[in-house]
Amino acid sequence: MTTLQTTMEQILQLAAEHFKFPREKLTPDDDFFKKLGINSLQALDLLTRLEQHFHIELPDYELQGVSDFRTLAERIQSRL
Amino acid sequence: MLDLRQYNSLGEALRAALERWPDETCLIETDRDRENVRMTYREFQHAALPLARALQDAGFKDGTRAAIIMTNQSKWLISAYAIFFCGGVLVPLDYKLTRAEQLHLLAHSKAEFLAVEYHLWRALTRAEGFKNLAMRVVLVSEAPAGADLAGARRWEEFRDRREPAFVPRSRKDQACIVYSSGTGGRPKGCVLTHENYLEQCVALTSLYPFWPGVRYLSILPTNHAIDFMVGFIGPFTCGAAVVHLRTLRPDYIRDAFTRYKITYMSLVPLVLKNLERGLRQRFEELPKARRKMLNALVAVNRALTLRRPKLLLSRALLRQVHAAFGGELRALFVGGAFTEPATLQFFYDLGILVGNGYGCTEAGTVITVNDFNPFRADTVGKPLPGIELRILNPDAEGIGEVAVRSNTVMSHYLDEPQMTAEAIVDGWLLTGDLGRVDATGHLRLFGRKKNMIVTEEGKNIYPEDIETAFEGLPLKEFCVFAANFLWPARAMVGEQLILVIHPEPGQTVTHELIAEISDRNRHLLNYKRVCGYFIWEHDFPLTASLKIKRGELAEQIRRSLDRSAVVPL
Numbered sequence: 001m002t003t004l005q006t007t008m009e010q011i012l013q014l015a016a017e018h019f020k021f022p023r024e025k026l027t028p029d030d031d032f033f034k035k036l037g038i039n040s041l042q043a044l045d046l047l048t049r050l051e052q053h054f055h056i057e058l059p060d061y062e063l064q065g066v067s068d069f070r071t072l073a074e075r076i077q078s079r080l
Numbered sequence: 081m082l083d084l085r086q087y088n089s090l091g092e093a094l095r096a097a098l099e100r101w102p103d104e105t106c107l108i109e110t111d112r113d114r115e116n117v118r119m120t121y122r123e124f125q126h127a128a129l130p131l132a133r134a135l136q137d138a139g140f141k142d143g144t145r146a147a148i149i150m151t152n153q154s155k156w157l158i159s160a161y162a163i164f165f166c167g168g169v170l171v172p173l174d175y176k177l178t179r180a181e182q183l184h185l186l187a188h189s190k191a192e193f194l195a196v197e198y199h200l201w202r203a204l205t206r207a208e209g210f211k212n213l214a215m216r217v218v219l220v221s222e223a224p225a226g227a228d229l230a231g232a233r234r235w236e237e238f239r240d241r242r243e244p245a246f247v248p249r250s251r252k253d254q255a256c257i258v259y260s261s262g263t264g265g266r267p268k269g270c271v272l273t274h275e276n277y278l279e280q281c282v283a284l285t286s287l288y289p290f291w292p293g294v295r296y297l298s299i300l301p302t303n304h305a306i307d308f309m310v311g312f313i314g315p316f317t318c319g320a321a322v323v324h325l326r327t328l329r330p331d332y333i334r335d336a337f338t339r340y341k342i343t344y345m346s347l348v349p350l351v352l353k354n355l356e357r358g359l360r361q362r363f364e365e366l367p368k369a370r371r372k373m374l375n376a377l378v379a380v381n382r383a384l385t386l387r388r389p390k391l392l393l394s395r396a397l398l399r400q401v402h403a404a405f406g407g408e409l410r411a412l413f414v415g416g417a418f419t420e421p422a423t424l425q426f427f428y429d430l431g432i433l434v435g436n437g438y439g440c441t442e443a444g445t446v447i448t449v450n451d452f453n454p455f456r457a458d459t460v461g462k463p464l465p466g467i468e469l470r471i472l473n474p475d476a477e478g479i480g481e482v483a484v485r486s487n488t489v490m491s492h493y494l495d496e497p498q499m500t501a502e503a504i505v506d507g508w509l510l511t512g513d514l515g516r517v518d519a520t521g522h523l524r525l526f527g528r529k530k531n532m533i534v535t536e537e538g539k540n541i542y543p544e545d546i547e548t549a550f551e552g553l554p555l556k557e558f559c560v561f562a563a564n565f566l567w568p569a570r571a572m573v574g575e576q577l578i579l580v581i582h583p584e585p586g587q588t589v590t591h592e593l594i595a596e597i598s599d600r601n602r603h604l605l606n607y608k609r610v611c612g613y614f615i616w617e618h619d620f621p622l623t624a625s626l627k628i629k630r631g632e633l634a635e636q637i638r639r640s641l642d643r644s645a646v647v648p649l
Contacts, residue, residue, distance in 0.1 A: 033606040040537060040606075041354045044329050060327050061151065061199060064176060067606050 002080055008073040011050060015069070018049050028070040050076060081290065081318035084282050089249035089274040091164035093317050098125040101319035104292045108340065109154045111326040117154045121319070124158065131162040131219075131235075132244040135193060138217045142167030142247045145257065146193035147186055148303070149173045149200050152324045155221045155235060156302045157312055159195040167247030168193075170256045171269075172303035175200055178605075179207035188267045189257050189494070192216045195235060198223040205230040251275035257494055258305060260441040261532075261542045269494030276444040280488040281313050283464040287451060288344065288411060288435065290318035295408075297323045297336055297345040304538075305445040306346050306415055330354055337406040346413040348538035349423070352434065356423050359401070359430075374398075382429045389452050394431020401430050411435050415446070416538020418525065418572030421457035428455050436460055438525065442509055443467075444488030448523045459522035464488075470508065471517055478516045479526050483508040514570075525572055531565040531630055533575035535607045543577060546608050549600050554593065556584045557620050559628050560610060566634050567643055578646055579613040580637070582620060589615055598649050612646040 008028055016023035019036045026035065032043065047063055050072075056079040066072050082100065087093040102122035109117035119127070140146070146163045148170065150156045163170050171189040173182055175197070182204060186194065194215050196204070201220045204210060218232035249255075255274045259267055288310075290296070298311035315322050323340045325332060333351070336342065347355075363374060381397050384390060391410065395402045402409070412427070415437040427434045437449035438460035447469065450461035463469045467486040474480035489509045492500040503510060512530030515523050532542045543560035550558055563569075563576045579597065583589055594613075601609050616637065621629040 031602060031606070039350060041328065041330055041350060044327075045331075048329050048331060059199075060329070061175075065178070065605060067602070 002077075004073060004077050007054075007077045007080065008069065010053065011069055011073050011076065014049055014053055015046055018046055026069070028073070029068055031067045032069060032072070033067050054080060056080065081285060084278045084317060087278060088251050089164065089167075089253065090255055090277055090313065091161070091167065091246070091249065093278065094161050094164060094313075095246065097121065097316050097319065101292055104319050105321045106316065106319075107154045107157065107322055107324070108295075109324040109326065110336065110340075112329070112332050113335065113339075116326075117324075119154065124161070127154075128158045128161045128165065129244055130238040130240045131158065132165040133240045133242055134219075134238040135162060135166050135168070135217070136244050137240075138193075140166045140168060140193065142249065143169060143254070144193065145169045145171055145189055145191040146195070147171040147173050147189060147191040149175050149182060149194065149196045149204075150221065150302075151175050151197060151326060152298050152300075152302050152307070152311075153197075153326060154324060155195070155197075157316075157322070159219070159235075160312070163193075164255070165244065165246055167249050169254045172256065172258060172308065174259075174301060174303050176301070179204050180209065183207060183209050183213060185259055185267055185269075186213060186215070189259075189269060194218045195221070196232075197221050198227065201229070201232060202227075249274055251278065252491075254491070256308075258303075258308075258441050261540055261545065266496070266499075266544070267494075268496070268499065270441045270490040271492050271494050272441075272444055272490050276488050276490060277309070277313055279466060279486075280309060280444045280446065280464075281317060283466050283488070284309065284446060284449075285314055285318060286465055287449060288314075288413070290315045290320040290344075292319035294318070294320035294343040295323055295340050296320060297325060297333075297340065297342040299325050299328060299333060299351070300346050300348065300416075300538075304416070305439070305441045306413070309445045310344065310346050310413060330358065334358070334404070337409065338404070339406075341406045341408045343408055343410050344413065345409075346415070348416045348536065349414060349419040350417075350536040350538075352412065352414050352419060352427075353423055353536070356426055359404075360426075378429050381431050385428070385431065385455070387454050389428075389431070389433055389455065391431065391433070398431055402432070405432065413437060413449075415439060417534045417536055420573065424457040428457065438513075438523065440511060442490050442503060443484050443486065443511070444490065447482075447484055447511075456522055459518070459524045461523065462521045463523070469517065469523065471515060472510070474516070479514055480516075481529050482511045482513045482515045482523065482525075484511060485509070526570045527564060527568065527572060528562070531562050531634075533562045533564070533577060534572075535575075536573075537607060539607055541577065541608055546577070546604060546610070549604050550579065550597065553581075553596065553600075554584075554587075555581050556587075557582045557628075559620060559630070559633065561630070561634060561637075563611075563643065563646070566637055576611040577609070579610040579649075580616050580633075581613055582616050582618070594649075601649055610649060612648045614641065614645040614647060616641075 012026045098121045106121045106124050107119050146168045171191045219235040220232045221235035251274050256272045257269045261268045296315045300307040411433040413435045437446050439446040448461045470483045471480040485508050514527045515525045559580045563578050621632040
């Protein structure tokens with residue numbers, strides 16, 4: 001079974017690829033809006049990418065108020 | 081459309097619409113690519129009347145207040161109609177607010193009934209302060225079987241076919257209480273009458289008509305004034321259909337245009353810019369020859385539509401671009417925040433009309449909108465029919481505060497006579513926005529007089545509302561300002577919030593304190609965060625009741641500091 005740590009690693013990798021950002025500069029507690037310089041729509045785009053990767057479906061409201069990778073990973077992990 | 085002058089209330093007008101177009105589709109609800117609901121006006125009525133009956137059985141009377149906290153979906157509109165049918169006052173609340181904010185506004189509005197989606201209700205029941213929530217009836221939609229509803233009832237359980245009694249209202253009666261700010265502090269509940277909405281609807285549909293067969297794509301929250309008007313009242317009183325998309329994912333928005341052959345859609349600048357970015361990227365990826373051809377066609381379209389739009393010609397010239405929008409799009413409406421003229425021009429050159437509007441909840445949605453005769457990307461258009469507009473105390477360049485007089489202007493702020501008296505003076509609503517009207521009657525905005533910011537997502541953020549996040553810090557006092565209020569700038573974009581901290585005498589501002597401020601800032605929603613802080617060594621001027629005199633403090637700061645004093649967070 002995938003652990004939270006592996007889920008987190010995959011999320012950081014996918015976010016780095018999606019927004020062409022150096023992976024080594026991303027950490028779990030980063031505020032992804034601030035660190036990646038993205039807006040709420042771009043964050044939803046990332047969510048779609050993560051859904052495809054993890055084969056899950058997350059309603060938009062699951063991301064409401066979430067701005068760090070760690071909470072995002074927990075939300076995804078709970079659906080795996 | 082219905083002749084709305086014949087009706088006294090939203091309930092009466094909507095009831096007439098349901099009877100006039102029973103076989104027309106009124107609602108389509110889709111979640112990603114799955115269509116959940118498709119109903120006619122007759123089916124809408126069949127869904128709403130049992131709910132109205134249930135409300136009346138539970139003691140709902142004329143003037144009873146009922147709140148809705150739901151995402152964009154069919155049950156939002158059905159619930160609202162049932163409330164209006166029973167003569168109720170609707171309190172539409174933003175589903176994106178925090179639970180504490182929702183509880184605060186529910187208590188302030190004195191709503192007795194609530195229609196809410198299960199996931200939002202579940203979060204509310206777990207919030208601190210939930211036990212103080214006093215509701216007579218809560219209807220929860222889409223709850224899983226066996227879910228604990230904490231005393232609420234299922235929205236879907238009402239099937240009673242006994243006719244509810246229609247409760248008439250007069251035009252001056254309250255229709256809605258819409259909160260324009262004060263979610264964290266002193267709420268501004270705009271009390272809007274049936275007349276406000278009926279008049280606004282007549283004015284808007286005279287410029288942008290709806291008719292049976294028109295499809296409006298709803299992605300802005302329906303609690304927001306714009307979607308409530310153009311995504312509910314407008315289309316329904318004309319026999320048109322509303323398509324609810326239950327996700328804001330850009331992929332699915334694009335898909336909905338083509339799948340449902342959308343006629344109109346309202347959006348905020350952020351979404352419009354995202355559409356622009358997507359189109360520009362697709363144009364970039366075209367082979368060189370095709371790109372050259374496209375540029376030539378855009379130039380031809382621009383030249384032929386200089387004086388006025390020619391929709392059919394543009395559709396023929398730029399067939400593929402229009403096909404990506406479903407081929408039947410007549411206009412996009414953008415509002416809620418400032419849109420850059422370059423973005424508006426980009427779409428106009430493609431033959432896609434963007435009705436750039438300006439308004440506020442207090443004025444009953446829209447004040448001005450572009451009428452395309454001719455298209456002007458640099459303004460927010462002309463006042464709607466029936467709206468008088470004045471520029472107060474204009475400076476040498478003709479720029480002053482925008483004031484509005486119209487029968488679409490709200491009645492008052494709920495339980496706030498003082499705030500009402502400050503906002504509506506001699507019948508004129510003072511908007512707090514700075515603008516100039518040119519010789520052709522177009523309004524151009526130049527900034528704000530009031531201490532607030534508006535994000536690209538159309539969210540109005542008032543500094544007072546986020547100060548609660550910094551309460552209890554070891555400081556003598558602190559205050560949040562809109563940067564452009566402290567240092568006036570003739571700009572409508574890139575607005576930011578600044579935290580002013582005043583330490584105790586002799587206190588050093590430590591790294592730990594700044595880390596604490598940073599941490600609290602991070603816990604705010606991303607668009608509510610302050611972008612920086614500065615230290616102010618003087619006492620804040622206070623009123624007799626110990627409130628900060630913000631205007632005076634801003635003036636003192638302005639005299640000795642400039643923007644370079646701000647330390648980024």
